[in-house]
Amino acid sequence: MNSSRFPSRLLENAVNEFSRLPGIGRKTALRLALFILKQEKDDVQRFSEAVKALREEIQYCKVCHNLSDDEICEICANPKRDHAQVCVVESIRDVMAIENTQQYKGIYHVLGGVISPMDGIGPDDLSINPLVEKASTGAVSEVIFALSATMEGDTTNFYIYKKLAAFPISVTTIARGVSVGDELEYADEVTLGRSLVNRLPFEKTL
Amino acid sequence: MFIYAFKFEQLLSSSGKLLFLHKRIWHQMHLNHLNLLNFKNIRQAELSFIEGINCFVGDNGAGKTNLLDAIYYLSFCKSYFNSIDSQLICHEEEFFVVQGRYERDSQPEDIYAGLKRSQKKQFKRNKKEYPRLSEHIGLLPLVMISPGDERLIVDGSDQRRKFVDGVISQIDKNYLEQLLRYNRILNQRNTLLKSARGKSGVIESQIDIWNSQLALTGQAIFDRRRMFVEQLEPVFQKYHNYISGGNEVVKINYHSHHQKGDIELMLQHNLAKDIVLGYTTRGVHRDDLELLLNSYAVKKDGSQGQKKTFFIALKLAQFEFLNSHFGYPPVLLLDDLFDKLDENRGNRLVELVGSDLFRQIFITDTQKQRLLDIVKHTGKNYAFFDVKEGEVVKDAQNVMND
Secondary structure (H helix, E strand, O other): OOOOOOOOHHHHHHHHHHOOOOOOOHHHHHHHHHHHHHOOHHHHHHHHHHHHHHHHHOEEOOOOOOEEOOOOOHHHHOOOOEEEEEEEEOOHHHHHHHHHHOOOOEEEEEOOOOOEHHHOEOHHHOOOHHHHHHHHOOOOOEEEEOOOOOHHHHHHHHHHHHHHOOOOOEEEEOOOOOOOOOOHHHOOHHHHHHHHHOOOOHHHHO | OHHHHHHHHHHHHHOHHHHHHHHHHHOOEEEEEEEEEEEOOEEEEEEEOOOOEEEEEOOOOOOHHHHHHHHHHHHHOOOOOOOOHHHHEOOOOOEEEEEEEEEEOOEEEEEEEEEEOOOOOEEEEOOEEOOOHHHOOOOOOEEEEOHHHHHHHHOOHHHHHHHHHHHHHHHOHHHHHHHHHHHHHHHHHHHHHHHHOOOOOOOOOOHHHHHHHHHHHHHHHHHHHHHHHHHHHHHHHHHHHHHHOOOOOEEEEEEOHHHHOOHHHHHHHOHHHHHHHOOOOOOHHHOEEEEEEOOEEHHHHOOHHHHHHHHHHHHHHHHHHHHHHHOOOOEEEEOOOOOOOOHHHHHHHHHHHOOOOOOOEEEEEOOHHHHHHHHHOOOOOEEEEEEEOOEEEEOOOOEOOO
């Protein structure tokens, strides 16, 4: 495959760049490059400008580290949202997932990962200190943990929990259990077991 | 809602015993037929077994143990002796097949295991391939006792942890989960320790958190293991007394760092040492069982026969745990059981497995007459199979005792 000869060095350059994208091999890269060649020049211009602007102009929200066009993201700038309620998530994708539920009216705090020495990520590589600082001002009444249900996620929760222990803040975590619409017999045993141990008063589920 | 909950409770408490009886009557399991093709030195065999004692007799290297291993394979999707599946294929052949027909809850169960060289192994239940092999394990409970189990006594503590963990995780799925979690935390902590070598400041910010995670999960594992060893010891002693004739005093002591104080403090105290070594020196991953015979370590002072009696009693205790968990007796495989045991102990062991607790047993031995004399007295049905250079022939003089 590497021996394939391109009739044009410009084409070869484009293929090389496309194939750097995740999930794109050289064959797909060639297909994308040839597709671009067939497009109107204006369309290609818009496309390349969008990519360039994405990288150069996008910012990280100074409050929550979410992606934003401005210094403060739309969510943090929204006065209708509850700024005393902070939901801690791993990544921007998690923000989008929770926003799509339309159930949450507080603000977020994006950590940028979880603590995992095997991946070379320590607490200092995550935006934990800004969260603690925010908590220390007294502006926060509740912190909600919404990290992955893995050992590393739990460890990170625990780490932040200890840091927040000094402040009068209620610390909660999202519930773990059987998926809505799932049949019980197909639920995995560990999840089902934990749902039983942490069962809820029926009134609360109404 | 309340009414419903109450009814549920009542159902459990009032008819719990009945449910159990129901289980005992209907949940039975035994192997009726075994078909082998190119499995180790057995090129082809088609065998029918009985509920009772099935005996494989023959000279060394004839293939007796390979027959047991084939049966083991059908329960655990792997060999007891060799972790490399392709080495189970008969020399100069391309594939092996092991097929068993069981009767379980009065229903036939066809289990098929096959492997072609350089291909993925196939494992089927009633002609349907399993998506994951782990789903099969537990369907056909089985305990194998073989001379190789001596490593339980003489090898390092990892063998004894493996034994304890193996039994508990079969009866407690949550335990296995905790174990996996503990190992992952340990891995993370050890990586952190290694990254801290020669550098300062890397570790301080987060070592506490890994210590407490390790302590927390370790505590759950410790509690479960302690509870298990407490239950194990009397059962083990019962079997040991029976086989040894009751003149020896045996004990199992569980040792863990968790018994010596606050594990989190210990982890903190040993941090400097841990950093130098690059691994964690305290925790349940260093647990051990101390096995005592007349108050001395059986590992050092026990004779070969005493060691053997010891591990046989341990494995029979495992058998009893699985029996009460599943509600029916597992299949029992006894490999080369007379080896190293004196005549009395050997005889008592066979008498023991002739009792009602055991249902289907497979025994290998080199001396037919000796085995025949003993099984005759058990009151159980028995069948003999002559094994010679990979050929297996059912003996004509098989006797049904009832």
